[in-house]
Amino acid sequence: MQGTIACHACDLLVDVSELKTGQRASCPRCGHSLTRIRKDAHSKVLAYSVAALIALVTANAFPFLSFASSGLESVMTLPQTPAMLWGNGLPMVAILVAAFIIYIPATVLVLLILLCMPLRGERWRPWLKPVGRWVFTLQSWSMVEVFIIGVIVSLVKIMKMATVTMGLSFWGYVFFAILFTMAIAALDKYQMWQEIEALEEQRG
Amino acid sequence: MAEVEGSTAKSEGLASCHTCLKLVPEDTHTCPRCGSAVHQRETDSLQRCVALLITACILYIPANVLPIMYTDQLGKTEASTIIGGVVLLIKLGSIPIAAIIFIASVMVPSGKLIAMFYLVWSVKSHSQLSPQQRTVMYQVTEFIGKWSMVDVFVVAILVALVHLGGLLVIRPGFAALAFAGVVIVTMIAAEIFDSRLIWDQLEDNNDNSAT
Numbered sequence: 001m002q003g004t005i006a007c008h009a010c011d012l013l014v015d016v017s018e019l020k021t022g023q024r025a026s027c028p029r030c031g032h033s034l035t036r037i038r039k040d041a042h043s044k045v046l047a048y049s050v051a052a053l054i055a056l057v058t059a060n061a062f063p064f065l066s067f068a069s070s071g072l073e074s075v076m077t078l079p080q081t082p083a084m085l086w087g088n089g090l091p092m093v094a095i096l097v098a099a100f101i102i103y104i105p106a107t108v109l110v111l112l113i114l115l116c117m118p119l120r121g122e123r124w125r126p127w128l129k130p131v132g133r134w135v136f137t138l139q140s141w142s143m144v145e146v147f148i149i150g151v152i153v154s155l156v157k158i159m160k161m162a163t164v165t166m167g168l169s170f171w172g173y174v175f176f177a178i179l180f181t182m183a184i185a186a187l188d189k190y191q192m193w194q195e196i197e198a199l200e201e202q203r204g
Numbered sequence: 205m206a207e208v209e210g211s212t213a214k215s216e217g218l219a220s221c222h223t224c225l226k227l228v229p230e231d232t233h234t235c236p237r238c239g240s241a242v243h244q245r246e247t248d249s250l251q252r253c254v255a256l257l258i259t260a261c262i263l264y265i266p267a268n269v270l271p272i273m274y275t276d277q278l279g280k281t282e283a284s285t286i287i288g289g290v291v292l293l294i295k296l297g298s299i300p301i302a303a304i305i306f307i308a309s310v311m312v313p314s315g316k317l318i319a320m321f322y323l324v325w326s327v328k329s330h331s332q333l334s335p336q337q338r339t340v341m342y343q344v345t346e347f348i349g350k351w352s353m354v355d356v357f358v359v360a361i362l363v364a365l366v367h368l369g370g371l372l373v374i375r376p377g378f379a380a381l382a383f384a385g386v387v388i389v390t391m392i393a394a395e396i397f398d399s400r401l402i403w404d405q406l407e408d409n410n411d412n413s414a415t
Contacts, residue, residue, distance in 0.1 A: 006213035006220035006227055009339050010403040013211055013218075013227075029210075030339045030403070067365045069372065076365040084364040085376055093381050096388070097360045100353065129238055133223050140395075143350050143357075149304070150357030156301045157293070157358065158366060193224035197237050 005034050005190060016190070035190035042120035048183035049112040055176035056106055063167030065151075067158065078102065078169055100143040105180055108142060111135045112183055119195055124203040128196050139184055144177045214400075215407060219244035246398035250324050256393035257320055263385040264313065271377035273359050278371065285379065286310065286355060309355040309383070312348055316390050319345045320397065327401045335402045342399045349391045356384045 003017025005025075009032035016025045016035055024036035038044070059078050066075040082098035085091075111131050118125040151173075155164055213220050219230045224238035235242050246252075271283035284292065286309045293302035323342055325331075331338065359380050366374040 004227060005225055006218065008220070008222075008225070009343070009399050010335070011212040011214055011220070011400040012403075013213055013216065030336055032339070032343070065361070065365050067368070069368060072368040072371055074365060074367050076361070081360045081364040084367075085360055085380075088363060088376050090376050090378075090381055093356065093360070093376070093384050096384050097357065101357070133238055133240055136223070143353050146350055146353050147357050149308075149351075150354050150361060153301055153304055153354060154358050154361040154365070156298055158362065160296065161366075161372070164365075190225050193226065193237060196224075197226075 007032050007034060036188055037191055038186060038188060041186055041188065041191065042116040044186040045112055045183050046116040046120060048179050048186065049109045049116070052176050052179035052183055053106070053109045053113075055172050055179055056102070056109070058172035059169045059176050060102070062169040062172070064169040064173070065155075065167060066165045067162050068165070069162030075167070078173065100141065101147045104138055105142040105144050105176075108135060108139050109180065109183070111138070112187065115192070119192070119199075122199065124199045128199070132192060132196055135187075136189060142180070144180050148174065148177050212400075212403070212407065214244055214404065245400060245404075246396060249396055249398040249401060250327060253320065253324055253393050253397045256389050256396065257317060257324070260313075260317060260386050260389040260393065263382050263389065264317070265382075267379050267382035267386050270379040270382065272355065272379040272383065273362065273377055274375040276373040276375065283377065286383070289355075305355060305358075308352050312352045313383075313386055313390065316345050316349060316352075316394075320390070320393055323397060323402070327405065335406055338402050339399055342394075342397065342402070346394045349387065349394055352387045352390075353384070356380050356387070 004013055004015050006013055007027035007030060010027060010030040012027055012029045014025065014027060014034060019025055019035070019037055021037050021039050025034040026032060027034055062077070063075045064078050064081075066073060068074075079098075079102070081101070082094040085097060086094035111134060114125075114127060115131050115135060118128060151170070158164060213227060214230070217230050218227045219232060219242050220227055221235040221238060221240060221242050223240035224235060226235055226237045228235060228242055230244050232242050234240070268286055270285070272286050272289065273284050275282045275284065286305075290302050290306045290310070293299075293305065319341055323338060323345075326333070326338055333341070359376050362374045363376050366372055
């Protein structure tokens, strides 16, 4: 059954063998998107992932927001966000928040780089399969874009209480969120596994 | 992109690997391509989904009753619940933000629970909605799941940002944990629900009418 996909939403068999670069296929019965063959997918994913990782490091290194009222000022950094929850007796929530906004997205980016470097150079690597399995599962648990909305809502909530200033890290995180979303969007599951399979066959 | 005679993987005796989309014979246990476990349909999808939904409903009670946040201002402590936060925002005149929080923290989690219960029920009974409509309903539910975390993130940010000695300090409440629990448990429930079961009904009906 080469070139056929069973729709993940409704199980209909769809022949995608005729699909050309730049075209997308969706299920004729339920409309679920099946695959999209992109040009230079790996180079794009690689470029976005590396840039996103750099932005994430920036987002962790500088003040994120600062809050000043009546001559007093408090500064918040990104790693402090979960740390303060931990310090206030909610370690579980702290771990979840840290995972959703920093560690899961960071791991996804590293996995994407490990995946796209060999795929781009068409070289077989023994980690391709385990990394390919993990990257999509982990990706569904990253909440980068949700956190951005959380920051905006927080700003509005406290704007009237005091002066809030956005730090360098805030902009770093916004860039990171955009690049992360673009990296994920450029990767196609079906295409990726076809290529991993082809590389494995070549090797053996 | 031609349809293969309108047949499904199941009706052809095939199973699709959840991880890599490879089609394998239905009696395969491990995908030959990526090494993941293969199931033609998610095992005990409906039972596991209902169990998680009930868990989420139970967690939903402390999430709404207990305070999600405490504000210590000049020696006075004020506790606020999720709904209390929305009411406060309306009073402050921030209607759009009140709407975001209300949608993300009240409408999305409760709507999602109702939608998932309905979908599970619809697989076992006759639904007014077409499989197409229910698939869209499922996909919307799955997509919006993580957006409910907004309120937990807001608490995390405010706690990290607002600590001005004796003047103004914000502390998190236990509802943040319960609410994060609701979001995560419903996300897992949505992942476990197998939307292909909605369409299997269609084939079963066709089989019945053919015989």
